[in-house]
Amino acid sequence: MxxxxxxxxxxxxxxxxxxxxxxxxxxxxxxxxxxxxxxxxxxxxxxxxxxxxxxxxxTGEQLVMPAFEERVTEALEEKRLIARAALDLISDGSVILLDGGTTTFELARLLTGRSLQVVTNSLPIANGLSSRREIDLILLGGYIYPKTGVALGPLTIAQLERIHVRQAFIGVSGITPKGLFNSNLLLVETERAMMRSADEVIVLADHGKLDRTALAHLCPLGDISTLIVDPQLSPEQEAWLAKAGVRLIKTPPLQGQEGGAA
Amino acid sequence: MxxxxxxxxxxxxxxxxxxxxxxxxxxxxxxxxxxxxxxxxxxxxxxxxxxxxxxxxxTGEQLVMPAFEERVTEALEEKRLIARAALDLISDGSVILLDGGTTTFELARLLTGRSLQVVTNSLPIANGLSSRREIDLILLGGYIYPKTGVALGPLTIAQLERIHVRQAFIGVSGITPKGLFNSNLLLVETERAMMRSADEVIVLADHGKLDRTALAHLCPLGDISTLIVDPQLSPEQEAWLAKAGVRLIKTPPLQGQEGGAA
DNA sequence: ACATTCAATCAAAATCTTTCATATTACTTC
DNA sequence: GAAGTAATATGAAAGATTTTGATTGAATGT
The missing domain is CATH 1.10.10.10 (Winged helix-like DNA-binding domain superfamily/Winged helix DNA-binding domain)
Incomplete structure (x- = not known):
């Protein structure tokens, strides 16, 4: 050969x-x-x-898996459905902000072909979208956190203060009645700035994130507009979310589920 | 037959x-x-x-790779030598800024293993360096110019005003006695901000860039500290560079690359 | 601390370029 | 139309390069 x-x-x-x-x-x-x-x-x-x-x-030609964590394949189908549900909230020509994370990454993949302005602090997302002519891409700079390839810190926050977006799509590590959590202190600082820059804050999470905490507290439940989650959440969880006034969007149940076709 | x-x-x-x-x-x-x-x-x-x-x-009907990757292979050996010469100017632990462009990209490649803080507005460079733990990576955000994947514009400039680096490595499209040129107006604005943020401005260019202009004038020759170029430049070119007070570093000729000749 | 995995190096094999002599084709001239 | 000449194409051989698989000590991840 x-x-x-x-x-x-x-x-x-x-x-x-x-x-x-x-x-x-x-x-x-x-x-x-x-x-x-x-x-x-x-x-x-x-x-x-x-x-x-x-x-x-x-990593080539197309939108690719983030070069960073292997969790990507975990609950992939659910993430895709969540991303698809998020897509329905986005209207053509609007300005959105995408946080780093695997679910928002899935959402980024779906954006191709839509005429949008996209702001992101995620290197993998920027990567995938950079060659798309139909999308105006604004990258948030700052210190790059090597583990996930997202920009964090004061530079990022300062830049966010000059930006305003219609919708911010945020990924989190944990959601409890106490609020939202993420794994990194600098990251939550940055995400708070994102929330301040957005009219509407939409959180993407699979049900596995519910009733889980993480190192850093991001904000109380009341600070977010919408939570998109797959339908496998318990009635109690649904109850305290409703009580906090969170608009809940549940994805349709997995269709071709069962048996990871090899 | x-x-x-x-x-x-x-x-x-x-x-x-x-x-x-x-x-x-x-x-x-x-x-x-x-x-x-x-x-x-x-x-x-x-x-x-x-x-x-x-x-x-x-190959007759196959599609060609995007502009960036294509240009990389052009005059590749010269670019590598130029990048290597630039590497010698960088001391461990210092803070450098890398502009977008193919030569600076080669330089970025050589940085692996060095303990540095690297600031860049180039998505491809950020990509390559993001997983290097020995390198602190600061990404400059801003509007992403799809053709080359670099961040440009007012956001980028504003961010540069909060940053100070020892050395800035800049790539250009053309160099004449009138000064330096690049192909994009927003880009030269951004590069001017880079130059303001740096103690020392080092320009990387192969000899093909000499006596060529481009759309946008970046700055007069006197504004740069050092020019690194391959040795195939004419005596006249060398003369007007010297007259402008530019420190000229010539790479070793292509063939006579010493090192491990067995 | 351990087991992988990596980068660097080397020699052997395969393939490439260069060169040259010969064969073929094309063209000119009578 | 025939012979001679120039230009090109061909095949073969020698020397230079590239590719490859194996081996080593160093780096990396658990």
């Missing part, structure tokens, strides 16, 4: 799977791991993939 | 299969490998195929 041909196959596999390990690659292609490493290096240089310890992930 | 006829067959086979090796080609056509190589060379020149080690691949 020709060098180029093999490289194409390598890229194809990575593109298909999102992430591969070296061992997995060498199952498909008969050549040494050294060679595969070199191929990964090659595509990495061209920016189509990103090498990681143990393998590589696709 | 006529030459033309054989060449057509060669192209046809490549188009059909996508990839072919030389051996495979010579099964279908009875002539020497030398001749087939010349045929591949012929079609390669016309852009219908791309020669590779061991054979060739069809």
């Amino acid at each position: 020709l060098t180029e041909e093999r490289r194409q196959k390598v890229l194809e596999i990575i593109k298909e799977k999102g992430f591969v390990s070296l061992g997995e690659l060498s199952l498909h292609l008969s050549c040494s791991e050294s060679t595969l490493r070199r191929d990964l290096e090659y595509w990495d240089q061209l920016g189509h993939i990103k090498r990681t310890h143990g393998g590589a992930m696709f | 006529l030459t033309e006829e054989r060449r057509q067959k060669v192209l046809e086979i490549i188009k059909e299969k996508g990839f072919v090796s030389l051996g495979e080609l010579s099964l279908h056509l009875s002539c020497s490998e030398s001749t087939l190589r010349r045929d591949l060379e012929y079609w390669d020149q016309l852009g219908h195929i791309k020669r590779t080690h061991g054979g060739a691949m069809f």
